């Protein structure tokens with residue numbers, strides 16, 4: 001989806017948040033990739049903060065679209081998650097996507113993705129794909145049970161620069177979104193679905209072309225959007 005575009009790349013030692021930085025550049029109508037060695041105010045999904053110490057990769061990809069229908073916006077998420085997984089796989093790791101777009105290795109989160117789109121009528125006008133990948137950064141103690149890094153999972157040493165180069169190549173590759181399915185994990189497994197205060201046991205079935213999760217619950221097969229539900233896999237630790 002991104003292969004035919006021209007990219008401007010900007011690098012920084014530190015930024016508050018690469019997503020916030022590129023959002024301010026939207027008016028320029030350039031496709032832009034911004035990378036920071038660390039962030040002082042890294043943002044995660046659902047208003048959470050994202051630990052962003054030196055040693056990780058923190059980047060945002062700002063893309064402008066001419067004719068991407070809003071109903072196909074899930075392809076943006078698919079492309080980002082698949083690009084991260086391809087990168088991790090090429091460094092000898094076995095990544096799995098926890099729907100919609102958390103990347104896990106050996107039961108722990110290694111990468112988070114925050115997507116912020118703008119729309120024009122029925123189309124996506126622009127997207128900001130923010131990726132935070134733990135390479136050899138120190139993880140805060142309170143995250144030690146739920147998060148991991150490439151350094152912790154791999155016997156081979158890898159540098160941030162090497163990983164970054166591979167990730168950029170994958171992010172800008174045409175058709176990368178088609179590899180989402182390959183890495184989609186936990187299908188067929190029993191999980192807990194969290195809908196506000198409600199907890200539902202369900203078996204994951206598949207993800208439809210709009211990005212909705214289809215799961216078998218006690219009340220039959222149901223479809224959930226990522227806005228209404230989050231999922232907890234068996235044995236997954238949570239931050240309290």
Ligand code: BTN
Pocket residue numbers: 016017018019020039041042043044045046048050057058059060111112113114129130131132133
């Ligand atoms: C999540 O797992 O909750 C999503 C985390 C996304 C973090 C990345 S790091 C680069 C970009 N800038 C931000 O402030 N957030 C995203």
